Amino acid sequence: MPESNNKLRIRLHLHGTDMSVMVFQNEEEDYRKAAKIINDTVNTYYKVLGDRGKSDEEILYAALLDITVRLCKESRRNDTAPYSDILSRLTSEIEDALKK
Numbered sequence: 001m002p003e004s005n006n007k008l009r010i011r012l013h014l015h016g017t018d019m020s021v022m023v024f025q026n027e028e029e030d031y032r033k034a035a036k037i038i039n040d041t042v043n044t045y046y047k048v049l050g051d052r053g054k055s056d057e058e059i060l061y062a063a064l065l066d067i068t069v070r071l072c073k074e075s076r077r078n079d080t081a082p083y084s085d086i087l088s089r090l091t092s093e094i095e096d097a098l099k100k
Contacts, residue, residue: 015042015060041066 006025011018012035023031041063049059 014038037067038063 007022008025008028009020009022010028010031011020012031013019014035015038021031042060045059045063045066049062054062
């Protein structure tokens with residue numbers, strides 16, 4: 001649960017659309033950064049794909065895919081499961097050795 005229960009209503013501009021959202025006060029900066037990433041990515045794809053006659057929907061999906069791939073890569077980079085597995089095995093081996 002977020003550290004602060006104080007919620008704010010903020011307005012975000014997402015590629016031609018103003019959006020009002022309720023966020024926890026300590027998460028406001030993350031939402032604003034996310035909106036900037038979305039706008040920057042969509043604008044980049046409009047520059048590249050708009051000249052090729054792609055529809056707005058195709059451009060938005062390309063931007064969505066780009067952002068999601070970045071998220072997946074970052075999640076994989078921060079995955080601690082392999083370390084947890086190693087620690088569990090080592091702990092088990094140490095406990096077995098101590099029992100003997």
